[in-house]
Amino acid sequence: MPLEFSSPCAQDYSDWIGKTESRDDEIGLTLVRRAAVLSDLDPQAYRRGVALPPHWYSMFFTPNVEAARIGHDGHPMKGDFLPPIALPRRMFVGREVTFLRPLRVGAEAVKTSRITAITPKTGRSGPLVFVQVTHTISVAGQDAVIEKQNVVYRQSPSADSSGSAGSAGSAGPGAGAADTDAKTGLPSTAWREERLIDPVLLFRYSALTWNSHRIHYDADYARDEEGYRGCVMNGALTLHLLIDAALRRMDGRPLARLEARLSSPLFLGDTMVLEGAEPAHDEASGQDTVQAWVLNPQGQVSAQVTLGFGPVEDTADVADSSHVAGARGTVHAAR
Numbered sequence: 092m093p094l095e096f097s098s099p100c101a102q103d104y105s106d107w108i109g110k111t112e113s114r115d116d117e118i119g120l121t122l123v124r125r126a127a128v129l130s131d132l133d134p135q136a137y138r139r140g141v142a143l144p145p146h147w148y149s150m151f152f153t154p155n156v157e158a159a160r161i162g163h164d165g166h167p168m169k170g171d172f173l174p175p176i177a178l179p180r181r182m183f184v185g186r187e188v189t190f191l192r193p194l195r196v197g198a199e200a201v202k203t204s205r206i207t208a209i210t211p212k213t214g215r216s217g218p219l220v221f222v223q224v225t226h227t228i229s230v231a232g233q234d235a236v237i238e239k240q241n242v243v244y245r246q247s248p249s250a251d252s253s254g255s256a257g258s259a260g261s262a263g264p265g266a267g268a269a270d271t272d273a274k275t276g277l278p279s280t281a282w283r284e285e286r287l288i289d290p291v292l293l294f295r296y297s298a299l300t301w302n303s304h305r306i307h308y309d310a311d312y313a314r315d316e317e318g319y320r321g322c323v324m325n326g327a328l329t330l331h332l333l334i335d336a337a338l339r340r341m342d343g344r345p346l347a348r349l350e351a352r353l354s355s356p357l358f359l360g361d362t363m364v365l366e367g368a369e370p371a372h373d374e375a376s377g378q379d380t381v382q383a384w385v386l387n388p389q390g391q392v393s394a395q396v397t398l399g400f401g402p403v404e405d406t407a408d409v410a411d412s413s414h415v416a417g418a419r420g421t422v423h424a425a426r
Contacts, residue, residue, distance in 0.1 A: 102176075102177060104174040104176065104209045104220075105209070107173075107174040107206055107209060108206055108207070108208065108209055109205065109206065109207075110172065110205070110206045111203060111204060111205045111206075112172045112203075112204050113201055113202065113203045113204070114152050114154065114201070114202050114204075115199065115200065115201045115202075116151045116152045116199075116200055116202070117197070117198070117199055117200070118143055118151060118194050118195065118196050118197060118198045118200060119196075119197075120137065120138070120139060120196055120197060122150065122151070122299065123137045123143065123147070123196050124137055125295075125299055126147055126150055126299060129292075129295055129296060129299065129331075130144075130331070130332070130335045137196055138196065139195075139196050139197035140195055140196060140197060141195065141196050142193035142194070142195055142196075143193060143194045143195065143196060144335075144338065145190045145193065145194075145236070145345075145346045146188075146330075146331065146334045146335075146338075146346065146349065147331075148194055148228055148235075148236050148238075149238075149300075149327055149331070150299060150300050150331075151200070151202075152200075152202040152226075152228070153300055153301040153302070154167055154301075155301075161303060164179070164180075164181075164304060164305055164306075164312075164316075164317075165303040165304045165305040165306075165309075166181060166303070166304055172204070172206075173206075173222065173224075174206075174209065174222070176220050176222070176244045178218065178219075178220055178244035178245055178246060179244075179246070179247045180244065180245050180246065180247060180317060181242055181243070181244050182242065182243050182245070182326070182353075183240070183241075183242050183326045183327060183353065184221075184241050184242065184243050184326075184352065184353050185240075185241045185350075185351050185352040185353060186238050186239060186240045186241065186330075186349075186350075186351050187238070187239045187348075187349070187350050187351075188236065188237070188238045188239075188348060188349045188350075188351075189236070189237045189238075189347070189348050190235070190236055190345075190346055190347055190348065190349075191233075191234050191235055191236065191237070192230075192233065192234075192235045193235070194228070194230065194235050194236070195230075198230050199230070200228055200229065200230045200235070201228070201229050201230075202226055202227070202228045202229075203226070203227045203229070204224050204225070204226045204227075205224065205225050205227075206222065206223070206224055207223050207224065207225045207239070208221070208222070208223040209221070209222050209223075210222075210223075214245075216245060216246060217245070217246045218245070218246065219243055219244065219245050220243070220244045220245075221241060221242070221243050221244075222241070222242050222243075222244070223239055223240065223241050224239075224240050224242070225237070225238070225239050225240075226238040226239075226240060247316075247317075247318075274384070274386075274392060277368070277382065277384060277392070277395075278368035278369075278371070278382055279368060279369075280366045280367070280368065281367060281368050281369040282336075282340060282366065282367050283364065283365070283366045284336055284364070284365045284366075285362055285363070285364055285365070286332065286362065286363050286365065287360075287361075287362050287363075288324050288357060288358065288359055288360065288361045288362070288363060289359070289360075290322075290359060292328075293307055293308065293322060293324065293325070293328075293359060294308065296325055296328045296331075297325065300325075300327070302325060304325075306319060306322065306323040307322060307323055307324075307325055308322060309322070310322050310359075319356070319358070320358060321358045321359050321360065322358065322359040323356050323357070323358060323359075324356065324357035324358060324359070324361070324363075326353045326356070326394070329353065329357060329363070329385055329393065329394045330351050330353070330394060330396060332363075332365065333365050333383050333384070333385055333394060333396055334346075334349065334383070334396060334398065336365045336367065336383065337367050337381055337383040337396070337398055338398075340367070340381075341370070341381070341400060344379070344400040344401070345400065345401045345402075346398060346399075346400060346401075347378060347399045347400055347401040348376075348378070348398070348399040349396055349397065349398050349399070350396065350397045351394065351395070351396045351397075352394065352395050352396075353393070353394050354392060354393060354394065354395070355387065355391060355392075355393050356393070357385070357387055357393055361387060361388050362388060363385050363386070363387065363393070364385065364386040364387075365383065365384075365385055366383065366384055366385075366386065367381060367382065367383035367384070368381060368382045368383070369381075370400075373399065376399055378399040378400055378401065379399070379400045380397055380398060380399050380400070381397070381398045381400070382395070382396070382397050382398075383395070383396050383398070384396070
């Protein structure tokens, strides 16, 4: 049945549902060691055969797109794998991930991506189109990681009835004003860290992940064309640092799943506050879970994750990160 869109600027993209693409990559030692430095880990702890920290999978399989096929915003042009949705702005808003087995440094892996849903909505800022893509990463024919990723397309600032692109991330599934006002519904804080978002951090992550979206490094473009107040923190980097912080406190427990949502952007020059709760047992899944979140300088929730952990396993082949204590930030015990 064709999709029914309520916006005149939207089209019927139902033919795109089910489209797939595959991309191969090596879990390369050089990239892994650079990622370790980004997370204040000892790069020499990572060698061929060592298990990759599970959430680092997202730094691999970036598309190699010729300059002629890069759009004005720095993204690959739409209409190749992702549909040519008639809304100009695209943001990553969340993911659900299941970890089945570790990826190891030096492994040859394949990521198969499939468009699983395209959903139109109308938000406070106007028409929105959510696209869900399911990514499956496998090694030697065995699935290692399954991710459901959500992105949203929305209007340009000139047509944005909200008058501010600062809330662009709040268009995420289930997100809204209540999600970013305060820590409503979150558990008590057990730990807290602060980290300044500086130009080197943004540059290194964009370079590491081959991310050319101009909002992350071109302040004039971010302000004048997408309506932000400055260069925008990469949402995947926000989640990366938050999960890093949470895992440091889990004594090597293997991560089995994660759910993440971005609700509002952070910017160059902000000091982000990373907080998390004590582990709790989830009866439904039988897993121990941890909730963690990021606050912006106004004390609003910018990102949230729920992590589910499996039973303790032999971690002798996993690089030790227990010694890391936030070399780039300030670490606090909860008060």
